[in-house]
Amino acid sequence: MAAEHAVDRDLVQRIRDEVIKELRESGALAREVDAGIGRAIARQRAEAQRRPQQEEQAEAKNVRPVDPARDHIYGNPTAKVSLIEYSDFECPFCKRFHQTAKQLVDESGGQVNWVYRHFPLGFHNPAAQREAEATECAAELGGNDAFWKYSDLVFEATPSNGKGVPPEQLTPLATKIGLNSKQFKSCLDSGRHSARVQEDFVEGTDIGITGTPGNILRNNETGKVLSRAGARPIEHLKAAVAELLR
Known part of the structure; x- marks a missing residue:
């Protein structure tokens, strides 16, 4: 009985060797090994991506709730959900996203509003910082609507990537939306909104924003947030x- 088992094991080993040889010669073995390696790498990458996303989500929970007295809000001020965007006027991706965010609010039936907070990236300065301050001057002189109208014009006018709207053209943009040119220029030259812009930037950094657009969606009733x-x-x-409203 023991000899019979030994013969069986030998037979199995010979068959295994022959199969492996055939697979190796046909290239099937190499393909399967490569596929296995690919699957392992994909799992590792997915796990590596999952960890930063989990950390990002945890930090996003500390986002400051929307404050109508301070924040620039597009849409229904009392909407259930806010899209809070940390943005840079020189960021080409922010320029593209600007219309997407507006569309989201316009199609939400009043359930979503959009909050703009400044996050001028260092390699886009001084243009990004200057343009952010200019939008604050527009808000000071013309209110919330003026902020959004002026922001639209800045994104339309800038070539992006730090090239910026020429400083001498920032005041003429303000006159296009009915603001007083002398008052606007005085505001911009004073630099009095520099601190406000930097407050937004520091706030964003503290909650894990590292690039733009940095978006956090928040259910204003439950406090639940999603980082996107x-x-x-x-x-x-x-x-x-939809997930936040469930």
């Missing part, structure tokens, strides 16, 4: 809103 960094397509944003 980058110029996401509107379908992704609508899915996040």
